[in-house]
Amino acid sequence: MxxxxxxxxxxxxxxxxxxxxxxxxGTLAPADRLPRxxxxxxxxxxxxxxxxxxxxxxxxxxxxxxxxxxxxxSLFAKRYASEFAATTTHAARARAxxxxxxxxxxxxxxxxxxxxxxxxxxxxxxxxxxxVPIHRGNTVAGDVKHVWELSRHQFLIDLGxxxxxxGSAEDTAAIRxxxxxxxxxxxxxxxxxxxxxxxxxxxxxxxxxAYFLSVDALDDDFHIEWLEGLLxxxxxxxxxxxxxxxxxxxxxGEASALYMLGAHFPEFSEAAEWRARGRxxxxxxxxxxxxxxGGSVEQSTFYxxxxxxxYLLATLTARAAGDTLAPAIDQAIxxxxxxxxxxxxxxxxxxxxxGADDGKPIRMEHLPFWDFRPYYxxxxxxxxxxxxxxxxxxxxxxxxxxxxxxxxxxxxxMPDGEPRATSVALPHSGYYVMRSDWTEGADYVCMDCGEQxxxxxxxxxxxxxHGHADCLSVVAWLAGRRVLVDSGLFAYNCGGSWEAxxxxxxxxxxxxxxGRDQARHIGKMAWSHSxxxxxxxxxxxxxxxxxIGTHDGYARGEAGVVHRRAVWLRPAxxxxxxxxxxxxGGHDYEVNFQFAPGRLxxxxxxxxxxxxxxxxxAGVDVLWTGSAAWTARTSLGxxxxxxxxxxxxxxxxxxxxxxxxTCSGSEGRTVLLTVLAARSxxxxxxxxxxxxSQASAMAGAIRVSTADGVDWCTARGLRPPDGIDTxxxxxxxxxxxxxxxxxxxxxxxxxxxxxxxxxxxRRDHTTEDPTR
Numbered sequence: 045m046x047x048x049x050x051x052x053x054x055x056x057x058x059x060x061x062x063x064x065x066x067x068x069x070g071t072l073a074p075a076d077r078l079p080r081x082x083x084x085x086x087x088x089x090x091x092x093x094x095x096x097x098x099x100x101x102x103x104x105x106x107x108x109x110x111x112x113x114x115x116x117x118s119l120f121a122k123r124y125a126s127e128f129a130a131t132t133t134h135a136a137r138a139r140a141x142x143x144x145x146x147x148x149x150x151x152x153x154x155x156x157x158x159x160x161x162x163x164x165x166x167x168x169x170x171x172x173x174x175x176v177p178i179h180r181g182n183t184v185a186g187d188v189k190h191v192w193e194l195s196r197h198q199f200l201i202d203l204g205x206x207x208x209x210x211g212s213a214e215d216t217a218a219i220r221x222x223x224x225x226x227x228x229x230x231x232x233x234x235x236x237x238x239x240x241x242x243x244x245x246x247x248x249x250x251x252x253x254a255y256f257l258s259v260d261a262l263d264d265d266f267h268i269e270w271l272e273g274l275l276x277x278x279x280x281x282x283x284x285x286x287x288x289x290x291x292x293x294x295x296x297g298e299a300s301a302l303y304m305l306g307a308h309f310p311e312f313s314e315a316a317e318w319r320a321r322g323r324x325x326x327x328x329x330x331x332x333x334x335x336x337x338g339g340s341v342e343q344s345t346f347y348x349x350x351x352x353x354x355y356l357l358a359t360l361t362a363r364a365a366g367d368t369l370a371p372a373i374d375q376a377i378x379x380x381x382x383x384x385x386x387x388x389x390x391x392x393x394x395x396x397x398x399g400a401d402d403g404k405p406i407r408m409e410h411l412p413f414w415d416f417r418p419y420y421x422x423x424x425x426x427x428x429x430x431x432x433x434x435x436x437x438x439x440x441x442x443x444x445x446x447x448x449x450x451x452x453x454x455x456x457x458m459p460d461g462e463p464r465a466t467s468v469a470l471p472h473s474g475y476y477v478m479r480s481d482w483t484e485g486a487d488y489v490c491m492d493c494g495e496q497x498x499x500x501x502x503x504x505x506x507x508x509x510h511g512h513a514d515c516l517s518v519v520a521w522l523a524g525r526r527v528l529v530d531s532g533l534f535a536y537n538c539g540g541s542w543e544a545x546x547x548x549x550x551x552x553x554x555x556x557x558x559g560r561d562q563a564r565h566i567g568k569m570a571w572s573h574s575x576x577x578x579x580x581x582x583x584x585x586x587x588x589x590x591x592i593g594t595h596d597g598y599a600r601g602e603a604g605v606v607h608r609r610a611v612w613l614r615p616a617x618x619x620x621x622x623x624x625x626x627x628x629g630g631h632d633y634e635v636n637f638q639f640a641p642g643r644l645x646x647x648x649x650x651x652x653x654x655x656x657x658x659x660x661x662a663g664v665d666v667l668w669t670g671s672a673a674w675t676a677r678t679s680l681g682x683x684x685x686x687x688x689x690x691x692x693x694x695x696x697x698x699x700x701x702x703x704x705x706t707c708s709g710s711e712g713r714t715v716l717l718t719v720l721a722a723r724s725x726x727x728x729x730x731x732x733x734x735x736x737s738q739a740s741a742m743a744g745a746i747r748v749s750t751a752d753g754v755d756w757c758t759a760r761g762l763r764p765p766d767g768i769d770t771x772x773x774x775x776x777x778x779x780x781x782x783x784x785x786x787x788x789x790x791x792x793x794x795x796x797x798x799x800x801x802x803x804x805x806r807r808d809h810t811t812e813d814p815t816r
Contacts, residue, residue, distance in 0.1 A: 045288075047783040049288050051198065051289060052287055052288060052506070053426035053696075056287075059068070060161070060174050060284070061174075063174075063233070064172050064174065064175070066156070066173045066713075067233060067234070068172070068386065069342050070707075071324060072233055073231065073232035073233070073754075074447040075277065076276055077272070077275065077276075077433060078271065078272040079266070079277075080186075081092045081275050081312055081313055081314065082095060082311055082312065082313060082315075083310070083311055083312070083313050083315075084097060084140075085191075085747060086311055087486045089307065091631075092268060093805050095268070096264055096267060096268070096313055097261070099271070099311065100223060100259070100260070101481070103224050103364065104461060105256050105259070106252065106253075106256035106308060106364065107360055107361070107364055107429075107445065107447075107448070108364065108446070108447055108448025108449075108450065109146045109444055109445035109446060109447070109448045109449075110208070110256045110257060110445070110450055110653075111448065112449055113208060113473040115447075115449045115699060116208070116447060116449070117209055118207070118210050118549075119444070119449065121334050123442065123464050124247075125342050127441045127811035129410055130358075130409065130410060131202060131205045131206055131209065131604050132206060134199070134202035134410060135202045135203050135205070135206035135212070137198040137199075137202075138192070138202055138203050138218060138222075138489070139203070139215065139218045139607060140153075140201070141153060141156060142196060143199055143670070143768055145190075145191060145193045145194070145402050145694070145695075146189065146190060146402065146693070146694050146695030146696065147695040147696035147697075148695065150162045150194070151349070151705075154231075155225065156194070156225060156226075157229070158194065158195055158225075158226055158229040158237060158298045158340065159229060159230065159235045159237065159260065159556075160185070160191070160228055160234055161186030161187070161190055161191050162186075162190045162192055162194055163186050163187070163330075164185060164186040166186060166636070167185060167238075167784065168185045168188075168191060168235060168236035169183065169184075169235070170234055170235045171234070171235070172233065172234065173233045173235065173238035173239045174239070174792045175235075176236050176239040176546065177238045178236065180242065180566075181537045181538075181543075182537045182538055182539050184541075185568040186238060186537075187412050187536065187537040188537060188696075189401060189535075189537060189695075190779075191236055192236070192237065192240070192286065192402075193236070193401075193402060195226065195230070195237040195243060195247060195249055195325045195472070196243065196246040196250060196257050196403065197226070197246075197247050197251065197254075197547050198246075198250050198407055198584070199222075200222065200223070200250050200251065200253070201250055201254055201257075201407065201408060202396055202526065203218050203219050203222075203254060203258075203298055203560055204219065204253055204254035204255070204256075204257030204258045204407070204656050205257055207219070207257060207261055208257040208258065208259040209607050211260075211261070214445070215258075215475050216258055216261045216262070218532065219254055220262075221268075222265045222378060223251070223266075223270055223273065224266070224269065224595065224744070225270070227333065229274050232276045232280070233280060234447075235657060236244065237618065238280065240283040240290075240294075240434060241281060241285060241286050241294070241298045242286070242290070242294045242297050243278070244277045244281055244298075244301070244626065245300070245302075246295045246297070246301075246403055246405070247277065247300045247489070248274070248277045248281070248301040248304070248305055249301055249304075249357070249405055251270070251273070251274060251277070252274075252304060252305070252308060253408075254308075254631075255270060255274070256308075256600065257570055258577070258643060260593055261646075262351035265462035267800055268581060270309065271309075271311075271465050272414065273303065275309075276308060277305065277510060278312065278314065278315070278318050279302075279534075280301065280305065280312065281298050281302040281318070282300060282302060282307070282314065282317065282321060282548050282682070283316050283627065284298075284358070285298050285299060285302070285321070285325060286298060287325075288509075289759070290343050291329065291332065292332070292333060292340070292341065292347070293333075293340075293342065293347045293350045293351045293541045295325060295329060295352070295356065295537075296325070296326065296329065296333060296351050296354045297323035297350065297354045298325075299321070299322045299326050299354075299358075300322065300326065300354035300355070300357050300405070300495055301320025301322075301327075301360045301777075302318045302319075302321060302322035303318070303323055303326060303361065303362075303735075304322075304357060304358065304361045305318055306318030306320075306322060306359050307319055307320030307364075307365040307367065308361070308365070312522075316371055316610075319367075320423075320682035322358070323369065323646060326355065326369065326373065327369065327370045327372070329374055330370075331447070333351055333361050333376070334351075334376055334379065334380060334773070335470075335472035335473045335498070336375075336472045337379070337470040337471065337472040338379030338380045338381075338382050338383030338384075338470070338473075339380075339383045339470060339475065340380075340473075340495060340663030341473075341498035341499070341510075342398065342399075342497055342498075342509060342510045342511065343473070343494065343496060343497040343498075343509065343510065343511030343743075344394060344398030344399045344400065344511065345384075345394045345395065345396065345397045345398060345399050345400075346394075346396075346398065346399065346400035346401070346412075346414075346462075347398070347399065347510055348380065348383070349394070349404075349416045349419065350382065350383065350403065350405055350524060351402070352377060352380045352381065352384070352419060353404065353405035353406045353419070354405050355373055355376065355377050356366060356377060356406065356419070356422060356446070357405060357406065357446075358373070358795055359374060360446055360447075361454060362385060364380065364382030364586040364670035369551055370441040373427070375426075375545050376423070377423070377426075378423065378426075378427050378429075378724055381419060381420060381423040383426075383473070384416060384419065384420070384436045384490065385431070385432065385463065386470060386475075386477050386656070387470075387477055387490060388417075388435065388466040389488055389519070389521060389526075390433070390479075390485065390486045390488055390521050390524045391415075391436060391484060391524075392415065392417050392437060392482050393412065393414040393415050394414045394415075394416055394527070395414075395490055395529075395530055396414055396530045396531075396532045396533075397492065397512075397518045397530050398510045398512055398533075399510030399511075399512075399531065399533050399536075399547075399569070400533050400693065400694060401635075401694045401696060402535075402681045402693065402750035405665060406418065406431070406442050406446065407411075407442070408441050408442045408444075408445045408446075409440065409441040411440070411691065413693045416694075417435065417436045417437055417441050418436070418440035418441070418442035419442075420432045420433075420435040421433070421436035421438070421439050421440050421442075421444055421455060422442070422443045422447060422451075424436055424455060424458060424732065425443070425451045425454050425455050425458075426449055426477070428458075429461070430458050430460060430461025431461040431462060431463045431464065432461075432570060433455060433459075433460055433461065433462040434462070434463065434482075435463065439456070440453045443455070443519075447660075450745070450762075452654035455461075455590055459727070462482075463482055463807055465584070465585065465590075466479045466480065466481060466584075466809075467479055467585075467588075467613075468478070468584070469579075469584070469591075470473065471579060471580050472494075473491045473494050474492060474494010474495060475490055475491070475492060475493070475494060476490070476491045476493055476579065476589075476591040476593075477489070477490045477499050477583060477667075478491075478514075478584070478588070478589035478591070478611070478613040478731060479589075479613070480587045480588070480613070480615065480617075481587065481673050483524070483698050484524050484746060485523055485524035486521065486523050486524060487519055487521060487523065487613055487617060487619070487722075488519075488520065488521040488613075489519070489520050489611055489619055489635070490519045490615045491516065491517070491518045491578050491591055491593065491611050492497075492515060492516065492517050492518075493515070493578075493579045493591065493593030493595075494515075494577055495511070495574070495575075495576065495577060496509065496511040496512070496513060496514075496515070496563055496571065496574045496575065497509035497510065497511035500563070500570065500571065501573075501574060501576035502574055502575070502576065503571060503572070503573065504572050504573065506570045506571065506572045507570070507571055507572070507574070508568070508569040508570045508571075509569060509571070511564040512533075512546070512548070512551070512552065512567065513547065513548055513549045513552075513561045513563045513571070513575075513597075513637070514530070514551075514552040514554060514562075515550065515554060515575055515577050515593075515595040515597060516554045516555070516593050516594075516607065517552035517553045517554040518553050518554075518579075518594060518610040518611055518621065519553070519621055520553075520720060522617060522618070522619070522664055522720065522721075522722035523617060523662065523722045525662075525664075525722075526640035526656065526657060526662050526718075527639060527640060527654060527720060528553050528637055528638060528639060528640070529550040529638055529639065529640045529690060529700070529726070530553075530638075530690075531545075531546050531552065531638050531689070531690045532690055532691035532692055532693070533546045533547065533691055534546050534598065534685070534689075534691035534694070534696075534697055535693070535694065535695060536568070536569075539731065540682060541685050541686075542685050542697075543568070544565065544567070545685035545686055545687055546683075546685065546691055547565065547569075548561050548565055548634060549561040549562050550634070550686050551636075551686070552606075552636065552638070552684070553636060553637055553638055554609075554635075554636070555604045555607050555609075555623055555625065555627070555633060555634065555635050556633070556634040556635075556636070557598040557607070557631050557632070557633060558598075558632050559632065559634070560598065561597075562574075562575050562597030562598065563575055563597060564612075566768060573594055573600070574597075574740075575595045575597030575738050576595065576596050577593060577594070577595040578593065578794070579591065579592070579593050580592040580594055580596050580608070580791070581610075581790070581791060586614075586655060587615040588612070588614055588615045589612075589613055589614070590610060590611065590612040590774075590790045591610070591611055592607055592608065592609070592610045592696055592773060592790060592791055593606040594606060594607060594609070595607060596637075600755035602628065603628050603629040603631070604626070604627070604628060605625055605626065605627040605628075605631055606627075607623065608623075608624040608773070609621065609622065609624070610622045610624075610773040610774050610791060612774055612790055614748075614753065616748065616750035617721065617722045617750075618719060618720060618722065618732070619720045619721075619778075620717070620718070620719050620757050620774050621717075621718040621719075621720075622715065622716070622717050622718075622759045622773050622774045622790075623635060623715070623716040624712045624713060624714075624715050624759075624760075624773065625709060625713070626717075627709060627710075627712065628711060629711050630708065630709060630710050630711060631709050632706065632707075632708050632709075632710050633707050633708075633714060633716075634704060634706045634716075635704070635705045635706075635716055636702065636703070636705075637666070637702065637703040637705075638653050638690065638700065639700055639702065639703070639706075639810070640656055640690075640700060640703045641656065641690070641698055641699065641700045641701075642655050642656035642657055642663075642700070642701060643655050643701060644678050644680065644681075644701035644702075644703060646676075646678065647665070647730070648734075649668060649676075649733055650668050650674075650676070650734060651666065651667045651732075651745070652665075652666045652676070652678065652703060653665055653666075653667075653728075653730070653736075654666060654701065659725050660725065660801045661723060661724075661725045661728070662721055662722070662723055662724065662725040663720065663722075664720055664722050664723065665719075665720070665723060665731070665732050666703065666718065666719070666720050667718070667719050667721075667732050667746050668716060668717060668718040668746075669704060669716075669717050669733060669734060669743040669744070669745075669746060670707065670714070670715055670716040670717065670762070671713065671714055671715040671761045671762055672707045672709055672710075672714055673707060673718075674705045674706065674716060675705070675706050675708045676703065676704070676705055677704045677706070678701060678702065678703055678704075679701070679702045680699055680700070680701045680702070681699030686702070687702070688700055688702040689703055709805065713760075713761045714761070715758075715759055715760070715761035715762055717746060717757065717758070717762060717774075718760045719732055719748060719757055721748055729793070731748060731750050732746060732747065732749070733746075733747050734746055734747075735747050735765050737754060744762050744763045744764040744768075745757055745758040745762070745764050745765055745766050745768065746758075750778075752778065752780065752785075753778045753779050753781075753785055754778070754779045754780075755776050755778050756768060756778075756779065756797075757774065757775075757776050758770065758774075758775050758776075758777075759772070759773060759774050759775065760772060760773060760775075760792060767797065767798045768795075768796070768797055768798075769795070769796045769798070770789065770792060770794065770795040770796065771792040771793055771794060772789035772791050772792030772794070772795050773789075773790050773791035773792060774789065774791070774794075775787065775788070775790075775795040775799035776788045776795075777791070777795065784797035
C-alpha cells in the first residue's frame, strides 16, 4: 500500500468508530436533519414551503429528456410507440410488486421485506452497515446480490416514466408506497442495503430519475419525505466512498451519483461539497479506470460499460447544470465507446467477457442484457461521430431520455458513417478483433491476449478483480451466427463449483495444462500467480486477419509449458486455430470449445457438426488434427458446470454444447490444429475433410473447399502430406486446376508447395514472407 492509502484507511477506520457509536446512541440521523441540512435561505419556521417552492420553480430539471414533457409524450405516441407499450407493461408489474432479476421473478402482494433475501426469505441482520457480514458468501442469508438488486429500485424508473407520459395516479401512488415502505424498513446506515456504497449510489440513480419524472404529481408530505431520503443518500455517499476497497467501477459509480445529487439538489447545504468531492474523484481517478486503447482495466466488458455509463451521466449532468468537467473525461468516454464498437459482435451486442451483474446505470429501456448500443447513439451526438450512429442502428430510448428531442434531431440529421476498420488490435487491453465486414452476416473472432486485469500480481500476493483466467480464449461467429462463446458468470456468492467454474480457465475457449488454471484461484474474485501475455504477431487485411499470442501462466517451474496460439480468420468463411505447447517433460493437455446454445453432433472421429437451429443445413463443421492423439468428449447440460453450461446473465444458466479435447504430450512440441468452417444452406454436406499424411497415422492437413479452390491447412509440428513443407505456425496451400495456386502463412519463415500428394504434376509455389 502507498502511504496515502494507509492514511486513508486509518482515517476511515477512525470515522467508522465514531459513526458506529452514534448509530448505537440513535443520533446518527436525527429527526430534524432535513430542515437543518438546508441552505441558509431556506431555513426558518416556514422551511417546508420554501423548500417545495424552490424545488418546483427550478427551470432546469435533471436531464434534457425530462424537460420537454409534451414533445416527449408526442414522440412516445408515435415513433416510440413500442417503447411506450413496454413502459406501461413494466409499470404494471411494478405496481403489482412483481420484480424479475437474476433468472427469478419475485412477487410481494403483502409488502416487501427489504432486508430479507428474496430467494431464501432469510433476514440479513439489521445492524450498523459496516458490521453486516456481506463477505461470507451465501452462509448468512443467501447471495447478497439478490437483496441488493431489489433495493436498487430500477423498477421505479418504469413507474416514473409512466407518470411522466400518462399522468397515471396509480403509478404515482405506487412510487409513494414503495419509497415510503423502503425507507421505513431501511433506516439510515442500518442493514444490508447500506453495507456497500455502490448500493445507495444505484438507488440514487433510480430515485433521481423517478423523482424528476414524477415531481409535479407528488403530494407535499411525500415530496418532503423523499427529499429527506435523497439527503440521506448524499450524506452517506460523501462519507463512504470506496477509495481503496473498490476503486474501479464501484468508486466511479458512487462519485457519479454524489456529483449528480450535489448538482440537482442545491437546496441541501452540503450539495456544493458533494459536487466537489464527486468531481474530484471522477477527474482524479480517471486515469486508473481505462487502458490507453479505451478498455476498462477490470477486464470485464460489462463493467467497462458500467464505468462509461457513470461518466456519461456525470458529464451530461454537468452540461445541464452549466458546469464543465475536465476535457479528459469526454476523451475517455469517446475512447471507451470506440473500444466497445471494436468488440461488438455481428448482432451489435458485446461479448460476455469477465464479471457481470444486472446493474446498468443507464437503463430507461429493457434491452437484451449485453446490448449497449444506446451508448453509441449518445456518443454519436456528443462527439459528432457518424460511425457511432451506424453502430447504434437507431436512436434508442435511453439516448432520448438523456439527450432529449434536440439530441434526436441531431442524430437524425447525421449521415451513416463507415467504421474506421473491420479488424482492430487493442494491444493495451489485449483484445484482437477480426471480422470480415460490418454486416449482420459477418464472420467475427475476438481473441483475448491481455492480462487477467491491470495490476494482477505474478507472485503469491492475492489480488481481487473481475477478470477471469481466460488468456488466449476466443469468441467466434461465422456467417452472422454465434459459434464459440464466453461462458459468462453464473454467481458471485452461491459457493462451490457453480460459483468458481465460470471464472476459471476450464470455462473458456483455451488450453489447460495438468488440470491447472492459468492463475491460482484463491476463491471468489481473488487470484495469485497471475500470468503475463504477449502478442507475437498481428496482421489485418480487408476481410481477413490473424494474431499470434502466448502467455507464461504454465511456464513456471522446472517442467514448465509455454502455450502459443495462432488464430486466423480466413476470407472464405472459415477460422483456423493452432495451439502449440512447448514443454519440458510430459504433461496432460485439455482444450475446451464452448459453443453457443444448439446441438453438437459427432460427424467423424475428429469432426463435429454444430447446429444452432437457426437455418437448416447452415451449421459449422469443426475438424482437428495434431501431432499426438487427441481424445474428444462432448457434453450438454450435464450435472456439473463444466458439462455444457453457459451463464448469459447473473443467476441464469443455459445448456450449451461443449467440446473437450485431451491428450498426453511428451517433452518438446505438441500441436493441435483446428478448423471451423461454415456450411452453406445451398450446398449439401461439409466442405472440409482431413488429408492423411503418408508419414503418420495422423492427418497432416485439413482441406477446406472455397470458391477459389481447395485450401490445405497445416502447421509446424505436424507431418504434412508429401509436397508441403513449412516452419510456419499455420500454413495454407491453395490447390486450383491441377496446380498450387498460392500459399500463405502465419509465423515462421517459409511455406513450400511442390509435388502433390496424389503424385499428379502440380506447379510449385513457395512463400518466404513471414507476414503472409
